Amino acid sequence: MEALTKKLVEAFGPCGFEDEVRDLIREEVAPYADEIEVDQMGNLYALKRGDGSGLKVAIAAHMDEIGLIATHITEEGFVRFTNLGFIIPHTLMGARVRFADGTLGVVSRDKARFVADMDKMPGVDQHFIDVGASSRDNCPVKIGTPGVIWQTMEVQGSRWIARCHDDRIGCVIGVEALKRLAETPHDVYFVFTVQEEVGTRGAATAANRIEPDVAIAVDVTPASDVIEGFPMQMKLGDGPGIKIKDMGMIAHQGLARLMQRRAEEAGIPYQPEVLLVGSTDARAMQIAGPGSAAGAISIPNRYTHTTSEVVDAADVENSVRLLVEILSKPIAL
Amino acid sequence: MNALLKQLTEVNGVSGDEKAVRLLLRDLIKDHVDDYWADAVGNLIALKKGTGESDLRVMVDAHMDEIGLVVKSDGSDGTLEFDKLGGIDNRTLSGKVVHIGKDKIPGVIGLKPVHQSSIRERSAVPSDLRIDIGANKKEEINGKVKISDHVAFVSSYTELGPTAIGKAFDDRAGCAAIVELLRGERYPFDLYAAFTVQEETGMAGALVASYRVKPDVAVVLECTPAYDLPNEKDVSANTKLGAGPCIYVMDNRTMHDPRLVKHVMESAEKHHIPFQIRQPGGGGTNAGKIQQAHIAVPVVTVGLPGRHAHTPNGMISLDDYKNYVKLADAALRELTRDTITRNS
Ligand SMILES: [Zn+2]
Numbered sequence: 001m002e003a004l005t006k007k008l009v010e011a012f013g014p015c016g017f018e019d020e021v022r023d024l025i026r027e028e029v030a031p032y033a034d035e036i037e038v039d040q041m042g043n044l045y046a047l048k049r050g051d052g053s054g055l056k057v058a059i060a061a062h063m064d065e066i067g068l069i070a071t072h073i074t075e076e077g078f079v080r081f082t083n084l085g086f087i088i089p090h091t092l093m094g095a096r097v098r099f100a101d102g103t104l105g106v107v108s109r110d111k112a113r114f115v116a117d118m119d120k121m122p123g124v125d126q127h128f129i130d131v132g133a134s135s136r137d138n139c140p141v142k143i144g145t146p147g148v149i150w151q152t153m154e155v156q157g158s159r160w161i162a163r164c165h166d167d168r169i170g171c172v173i174g175v176e177a178l179k180r181l182a183e184t185p186h187d188v189y190f191v192f193t194v195q196e197e198v199g200t201r202g203a204a205t206a207a208n209r210i211e212p213d214v215a216i217a218v219d220v221t222p223a224s225d226v227i228e229g230f231p232m233q234m235k236l237g238d239g240p241g242i243k244i245k246d247m248g249m250i251a252h253q254g255l256a257r258l259m260q261r262r263a264e265e266a267g268i269p270y271q272p273e274v275l276l277v278g279s280t281d282a283r284a285m286q287i288a289g290p291g292s293a294a295g296a297i298s299i300p301n302r303y304t305h306t307t308s309e310v311v312d313a314a315d316v317e318n319s320v321r322l323l324v325e326i327l328s329k330p331i332a333l
Numbered sequence: 334m335n336a337l338l339k340q341l342t343e344v345n346g347v348s349g350d351e352k353a354v355r356l357l358l359r360d361l362i363k364d365h366v367d368d369y370w371a372d373a374v375g376n377l378i379a380l381k382k383g384t385g386e387s388d389l390r391v392m393v394d395a396h397m398d399e400i401g402l403v404v405k406s407d408g409s410d411g412t413l414e415f416d417k418l419g420g421i422d423n424r425t426l427s428g429k430v431v432h433i434g435k436d437k438i439p440g441v442i443g444l445k446p447v448h449q450s451s452i453r454e455r456s457a458v459p460s461d462l463r464i465d466i467g468a469n470k471k472e473e474i475n476g477k478v479k480i481s482d483h484v485a486f487v488s489s490y491t492e493l494g495p496t497a498i499g500k501a502f503d504d505r506a507g508c509a510a511i512v513e514l515l516r517g518e519r520y521p522f523d524l525y526a527a528f529t530v531q532e533e534t535g536m537a538g539a540l541v542a543s544y545r546v547k548p549d550v551a552v553v554l555e556c557t558p559a560y561d562l563p564n565e566k567d568v569s570a571n572t573k574l575g576a577g578p579c580i581y582v583m584d585n586r587t588m589h590d591p592r593l594v595k596h597v598m599e600s601a602e603k604h605h606i607p608f609q610i611r612q613p614g615g616g617g618t619n620a621g622k623i624q625q626a627h628i629a630v631p632v633v634t635v636g637l638p639g640r641h642a643h644t645p646n647g648m649i650s651l652d653d654y655k656n657y658v659k660l661a662d663a664a665l666r667e668l669t670r671d672t673i674t675r676n677s
């Protein structure tokens with residue numbers, strides 16, 4: 001899984017421009033899926049058929065990552081930009097950017113050398129990207145060109161450090177669960193969604209299409225075990241979170257209990273998750289079409305939405321195991 | 334004088350009260366379409382059947398509603414309190430003439446005169462504004478206006494050389510463009526024209542239209558704010574007046590389909606129609622709701638740049654308008670199943 005994670009987190013896929021990620025995932029799932037489809041927004045569906053006795057289950061992980069898009073090229077050839085999804089401005093200074101055409105850039109901010117301004121945090125619009133151009137005319141980036149903050153993945157012990165575990169790690173877990181899922185009573189749609197970071201847009205249309213009975217998102221959640229971390233209990237390495245509630249939804253409590261029971265039966269560590277900020281694709285799938293019983297498996301992730309997000313390999317492995325446990329057994333709600 | 338723009342911008346249709354616009358549009362299109370109907374929320378949908386060459390189902394959308402106000406007091410002191418419908422900056426309101434309700438009762442939005450106000454009052458954004466209909470007390474208002482009456486700004490369509498000034502170009506310009514498309518030759522595919530309601534208050538009409546029509550492709554025709562007057566150095570305008578219709582890539586509501594963005598750009602280049610990329614960023618059009626109403630629909634928005642957006646006096650370039658209609662027509666005519674087929 002480490003190799004697949006590296007491949008996926010080093011792929012380009014800001015909201016609305018997920019093609020590269022989709023191609024990679026498609027290659028991975030093709031040998032294991034009974035059916036593969038891509039819809040008009042770019043959601044990828046890999047269907048694993050059940051024996052006919054179970055439910056229609058959607059497992060959603062989003063392919064998109066937060067990114068940026070050029071809004072103006074200055075006379076000197078610097079690129080102004082706006083965010084695609086929630087970029088924390090503090091993470092921008094000195095970050096590297098990769099644009100859709102491969103152009104690399106470095107981010108700085110207006111008045112960067114004025115120490116007096118250091119304690120003020122300028123917005124995204126007061127940053128610019130240097131792509132090595134010297135004028136508007138020779139700047140390879142045009143207004144409307146999308147980009148991402150660029151970093152390679154590094155591994156240190158059990159910790160995987162990468163720029164967009166949110167939510168490529170969910171994609172990895174989905175792919176791996178499909179590979180390991182030998183038999184299932186359910187028709188399981190592994191959905192790799194688009195445009196989550198701009199408002200769970202892909203998942204809504206995907207749920208309208210599939211009309212699942214059960215929808216489970218696999219996404220990251222902020223690990224709170226750092227100095228003055230989030231006011232929640234979520235420790236890196238202590239097992240996947242099982243969603244009780246977040247800002248966008250209340251999980252189906254019967255489903256949440258069933259997920260906990262499956263974890264306990266299989267001896268998989270887990271953490272009940274109550275998240276005060278943010279939500280996942282499950283929120284959209286819960287209320288799309290005729291509605292579904294929705295929940296989420298949440299991978300503890302330190303420094304979410306920064307250039308160096310950190311997950312623990314054990315949590316990744318346990319998330320896959322939990323997902324396979326849930327999917328290979330009956331789901332009675 | 335562009336009679337179509339004049340007619341369509343001078344009729345009133347504040348969000349939720351689009352009937353007059355719908356009736357006018359119906360009359361303008363009925364001899365040029367194969368079928369038309371109003372749906373439950375008040376959208377006017379028209380079908381122009383295709384030549385049969387293509388099995389695509391294409392929807393083109395423009396919203397009928399305009400920003401405006403709604404009365405929220407009974408006028409016991411002779412003036413009317415109001416709420417805003419759509420995004421309106423209070424700074425643009427005082428001194429404006431309005432028409433209230435079906436009977437178009439005239440009124441003016443008042444403000445403490447400069448003679449009596451302090452410097453501090455004058456430098457603040459006015460709040461607590463009222464509509465004055467010239468009555469002194471409730472009895473005189475009685476019967477003329479009521480709570481929930483819609484209030485539209487009064488502004489007549491005027492052409493000034495290459496530009497035009499008026500209200501509600503957002504989005505009657507889009508409506509006018511669709512009327513022109515419907516009056517033209519048949520397209521290879523069935524074209525559904527959706528004149529939608531309540532865009533300015535949350536895009537309810539487009540959501541319903543998309544859910545019902547279930548198009549394979551949708552093109553939204555909008556009027557897009559142009560803030561291109563002399564301002565700070567070295568910044569891009571959202572759009573520029575006179576630089577051609579704009580094509581949307583990204584806004585707060587929608588990642589416009591990259592394949593369609595490319596398609597519209599290629600049509601513009603092929604037909605030598607000037608165009609601009611609308612600066613990515615805030616704002617939004619019906620495209621998002623159409624895209625996500627049901628099963629994913631590829632969408633793109635083409636906009637007519639309009640200065641002084643969401644005020645009673647916007648300004649457009651008449652050349653831009655011509656090119657806007659031309660670009661919408663060309664891009665639609667060249668649309669095929671291949672345009673939205675994914676290779677992967
Ligand atoms: Zn996420």
Ligand SMILES: [Zn+2]
Nearest residue numbers: 503504555556
């Ligand atoms: Zn509009």
